[in-house]
Amino acid sequence: MALLLCQLPMNAHAEDATLQQSKGSLVIIGGALRVDNAVVWQRIVQQAGGKGAKIAVIPAAAGSPERSGGFAVESLNQNGAQAFLIPLSVKHAQFKPEDIVNDAVWLDKLKNASGVYFTGGDQGRIVQALVKPDGSKTAMLEAIWALYQRGGVIAGSSAGAAIMSTTMFYDAKPVLPTLKSGVTDGKEIAAGLGFIGPDVFIDQHLIIRGRFARMLPVMLKKNYKLGLGVDENTAMVVSNQGEVEVIGYKGAILFDLSQAKTDDSQKNFNLSNARISYLDRGDRFNLRSRTLVPSTDKLLHKLNPAQTNNADHRFYPDILANTVVTDLMFHLIDGKQERAIGLAFGMDNPAELGFEFNFSKVAESLGYFSSASGAESYTVHNLRLDIRPVSMNLPIYK
Template sequence: MQTFPQAGSGTVVVIGGALKADSDAVWQRVVDEAGGAGAPIAVFPTAAYEPERIAAQIVAALSRCGAVAEVIPIAPHLTGVDLQARLHDPALIARVAASRAVFFSGGAQEYVVDTLQPGGQPTAMLEAIRSVFAAGGVIAGTSAGAAAMSRVMFRDAMDNIAVLKGLWRPGREYDRGLGFLRDGLLIDQHFLRRGRIGRMLPALHFLGCRLGLGVDENAAVVIQGAQLEVIGGSGAMLVDLGEATHDAALPAFNLRGARLSYLDAGDRHDLDSGVTTPAPHKLQGACIDPAAPGFKPADLPGRYFMDILGDGCMLAAMTQLLEGPEPEVLGLAYRAHPTAREPLPDVGFEFRLHRGPGLVGWRLATPGSQGCTVLGARLDVTPVRVASPLYTPLLAAAGQP
């Protein structure tokens, strides 16, 4: 039976992908958590399609922040390398075990798990990585490297609509992850940019997980036991199905009462208590509470989100719900041009965000700033029938030129 490291042994840094080389708040935090200047960090380009180039970029960024970073040349796409020999090389294993942090590159997370735990069985190299974590070290990963941190991970589920329609197979859309996080917490990345709430919700439901953490691009979440802290240039979405219900009589995926919270840079969250603490500079401004006496909604135009899974649309909808005059915001997820083999070709999904107990938020006190925190938005997802084609051109009336 596969064994996992104890949650809380060390620090996990999950990075949402597209991390900029000059995003020192994230790079420096990895180095600081590993012990600061001189910390030895093992860099695994295992997921990368161009491992030499990607590894060099990561080493340069970590070195600029004071680390002693070393590439561990284990990747299916490395040319002229005996992968199995490297995986079992005692000297290489010893160097990894002596590190204070391990950093996994982006790419494809299936390369990580298939290489380090083929068939679900950990290699000696993976055990060395786990020893770093058990000793209080850092396990960090960006994009695919972040996705692999969960005990169960998204493997190859690139089509949000297909997952919403029920395409969810072990070894295909999902697989065993490396297991550096607690049970019931599923990680995703590129979250807002790629509308991955569309796959997160059904994944949590099918897997019986309560919590999902979707990290956006150029942002990271530092996880130490039950404590989460968001850093970087964007934020992360916390998806909680603890109070959600599902109607098994409906012929497609549906959900009522999911709870969504968007955490911005500097915000903290306690997984055990469920309490979120906004960044101190946010608390200098007023709390936005639509249920409070005297709440004055912002003058926002009503917006129906025709592609709720579009780039940034879910956060925009949550912000409109928090600050706008209406108690609900609607959006649609659907396939505009289904193929002949598309399952449920006329089915789409209505996303209904609505206010409930505990919906509050904060904005940065600086005028014109965009950073925001939104806690406790409620979400229902209902299957609907969508016309195909959705629209047709208007024709001139008979007898008109």
């Protein structure tokens, strides 16, 4: 499969600008979607037309497609859909993908459906099943695009989220090695299916796994100005007008690299003047106008820089750890501190090389706060982020 993807042009099956004017919508889920997350499951059904909507479940990414596909069908049906399983998978014990993608029965079912749901697993398997070796679309992928263009919903969790942009992680390294070594077409990254269009990069499992930083080398290499990374058990609903709404358990990280620069004289990864935002559940962001509308419970609670809540100054020795980046952003936007530093080091080669993440407030930085749910929640918009390589003398102890 790796060889197959290496032979494909990186955007061979990405749609052109005219096809991105779809009447449909996307539900992009960060992975680990729980069966009891009715808000997300019901929203997929709603976007597909409501109760009784026919939604095709495609488990192509899954290691156990029958089990994963069956779980998704059951979850959708419990929330009002008439979902059905298309047994498309390179891992399926009974059916070959090349037979399924050309089968008139399944193609007719897609013509009568109003939604498609891609399960999690390995996103490379989705591309392998739906894209021909020469990079052209199979009949089934054509049918999926037609469904989207006529107003249907394309939903996907984890691997099903990764395929939404024109570039996706394929055989990704951990976050810190990705910063140190970069990414290569056909290895760490490959072409996605491009439903969200060519201007936005998508990543998943983002905050809980500290993956936010790995988006940046890809965005720079492929010239993305906007990147959205959604957390687990959380979804981004994207309308055909470019409106993104966050729903579910937590939130999403937004990167804007419109003003960002790199110093090419340095051999190691570096970045200056990027913008990073945290979109909480209920928040909306327009990809075209780049405007933010916080959730209703936060609208009346815009943070005042002169009346901050946090007086202590914090330092973050492991910025890539679970949820640390959002903890830093919340504390910074609601504190006296004007900047906060986080470090990233590991034992991979070279062990002495790490990175300093410098987050700072600028004139356009905004924060919103709510405790309506009984827990504190924040929306943070437009913090500045600068990243530079740093070294540590080893061994630390002699």
